[in-house]
Amino acid sequence: MRSRIAQAKRLVVKVGSALVTRNGEGLAHDFIGDCARQIATLHKEGREVLLVSSGAIAAGMQRLGWQTRPHAMHDLQAAAAVGQMGLAQAYDTTFVQHGLQAAQVLLTHEDLADRTRYLNARSTLQALLQLGVVPIINENDTVVTDEIKFGDNDTLGALVANLIEADALVILTDQKGLYSADPRVDPSATLISEGRADDRSFETMAGGAGSGISKGGMITKVRAAQRAARSGAHTVIASGRESDSLISAANGVNIGTLLYAVDSPLTARKQWLADHLQLAGQLTLDDGAVTALRAGRSLLAIGVRSVEGDFERGSAVRCCTPEGNEVARGLINYSSSEARRIAGHPTQDIESLLGYVDGTELIHRDNLVLP
Numbered sequence: 001m002r003s004r005i006a007q008a009k010r011l012v013v014k015v016g017s018a019l020v021t022r023n024g025e026g027l028a029h030d031f032i033g034d035c036a037r038q039i040a041t042l043h044k045e046g047r048e049v050l051l052v053s054s055g056a057i058a059a060g061m062q063r064l065g066w067q068t069r070p071h072a073m074h075d076l077q078a079a080a081a082v083g084q085m086g087l088a089q090a091y092d093t094t095f096v097q098h099g100l101q102a103a104q105v106l107l108t109h110e111d112l113a114d115r116t117r118y119l120n121a122r123s124t125l126q127a128l129l130q131l132g133v134v135p136i137i138n139e140n141d142t143v144v145t146d147e148i149k150f151g152d153n154d155t156l157g158a159l160v161a162n163l164i165e166a167d168a169l170v171i172l173t174d175q176k177g178l179y180s181a182d183p184r185v186d187p188s189a190t191l192i193s194e195g196r197a198d199d200r201s202f203e204t205m206a207g208g209a210g211s212g213i214s215k216g217g218m219i220t221k222v223r224a225a226q227r228a229a230r231s232g233a234h235t236v237i238a239s240g241r242e243s244d245s246l247i248s249a250a251n252g253v254n255i256g257t258l259l260y261a262v263d264s265p266l267t268a269r270k271q272w273l274a275d276h277l278q279l280a281g282q283l284t285l286d287d288g289a290v291t292a293l294r295a296g297r298s299l300l301a302i303g304v305r306s307v308e309g310d311f312e313r314g315s316a317v318r319c320c321t322p323e324g325n326e327v328a329r330g331l332i333n334y335s336s337s338e339a340r341r342i343a344g345h346p347t348q349d350i351e352s353l354l355g356y357v358d359g360t361e362l363i364h365r366d367n368l369v370l371p
C-alpha cells in the first residue's frame with residue numbers, strides 16, 4: 001500500500017498550528033525552514049507540492065501579545081490578518097533560499113462551493129504548479145463567518161486535494177499518527193499503521209484538538225482522509241517533529257498512519273463530479289464531437305451546434321447527440337452567452353470573438369462524466 005504514496009506525483013501537505021507556531025509561542029522558523037527544505041527535495045524529484053498551512057491566528061496572537069485564543073469572531077479575524085503577514089513572509093523567505101517561488105492563496109468555502117470560483121481556483125492552482133511555484137494555502141479567515149468556515153485546515157487540505165486531483169494528502173501534526181485513542185488521554189493507545197480511509201471505526205478512535213491553538217484535532221484528519229479518498233487521494237497522517245518525515249511519507253516509508261483510497265482516482269473523480277452535478281443547461285453537439293467525447297476527449301466549441309439554458313461559467317451541463325440523446329455531463333468553462341458566441345467556431349477564434357480565453361476547451365475531459 002505504501003508504494004502507492006511513493007508513486008504520488010501531486011501531493012497536498014497540511015501543517016497544523018501546533019507545528020508552525022511552536023504551540024502558540026510565535027512562528028517556528030526552524031520548522032518552516034525544514035518544511036521548505038523537504039518540499040524542495042520532493043520538487044527536485046519532479047513532484048508537485050501544495051502546502052496548506054495553519055498558523056495565522058496563533059502567529060497573530062503572539063504578535064499582538066495575546067495569551068489565550070479569543071472567542072469573538074472579529075478578534076480571531078484581526079489576529080489572522082496580523083499573523084498571515086508573518087506566515088507568508090516566513091514561507092517566502094525560506095522557499096527563496098531553497099530556489100523555489102511560493103504563492104499565497106487564501107480560500108473560502110464559497111470559492112470551492114461556487115462553480116465559477118471553483119474552476120477559477122482550480123485553474124489558478126494548476127497554473128502555479130505548471131510554473132513550478134509552491135502554493136501556500138490557508139483559509140481566508142478575515143472574510144469568513146462561522147457558518148461558512150471550513151473551520152479547520154484538515155478539511156481545507158482535503159478539499160484542495162479534491163480540487164486539483166492530488167494523488168496524496170500528507171497531514172503533519174504533533175503526534176506520530178492516528179492512535180487507537182487520544183494518546184494524551186490514554187497512554188496505552190497504539191499507533192494504527194494503515195487502513196481504508198472509509199473505515200468508520202477510525203472516527204470512534206479520534207478525538208478533538210490537542211492544544212488551545214489548534215482547531216480540528218484527530219477527528220477532522222480522519223474525515224479529511226475520507227474526503228480526499230473521494231477523489232482517489234491516499235492520506236498519510238504523520239509527525240512533523242520527526243526528521244525528514246515528509247520525505248519519508250512521500251517515499252512510501254512505513255511511518256505514521258496511511259488511510260488509503262479504494263477507488264482509482266479516475267473512478268473516484270467521476271463519482272465525485274456526478275454527485276455534484278445539478279444540470280443548468282444543455283449543449284447539442286455535432287456527430288464529430290459526439291465521437292470525440294466517446295473516445296475520452298475534451299469538448300471543443302467547434303463541435304457545438306446549439307446551447308440551451310442560462311448558466312454561468314463552471315455550471316454543469318448535459319451534452320446531447322443531434323437527436324437529443326445524452327452523451328455526457330460536464331462542467332463548462334464558459335457561460336451560456338459566451339458559449340453561444342463561440343459555438344461552432346475553432347478554438348483559435350475564441351479570443352477574437354470574446355476578447356479573452358477562459359480555456360481552450362469548452363469542457364475539459366477531466367470535467368466530463370460519460371454514462
Ligand SMILES: Nc1ncnc2c1ncn2[C@@H]1O[C@H](COP(=O)(O)OP(=O)(O)O)[C@@H](O)[C@H]1O
Binds near residue numbers: 016180181205211217
Ligand atoms: N486517536 C488519536 N490519535 C492521535 N491523536 C489524537 C487522537 N485523538 C485526539 N488526538 C489529538 O489530536 C491532536 C492533533 O490535532 P490538532 O491539535 O488539531 O493538531 P494540528 O494543529 O496539527 O491540526 C493530538 O495532539 C492529540 O492530542
Ligand SMILES: N[C@@H](CCC(=O)OP(=O)(O)O)C(=O)O
Binds near residue numbers: 016017055153
Ligand atoms: N486558518 C487558521 C487555521 C486554524 C486551524 O485549522 O488550525 P489547525 O487545527 O492547527 O490546522 C489559522 O491559520 O490560524
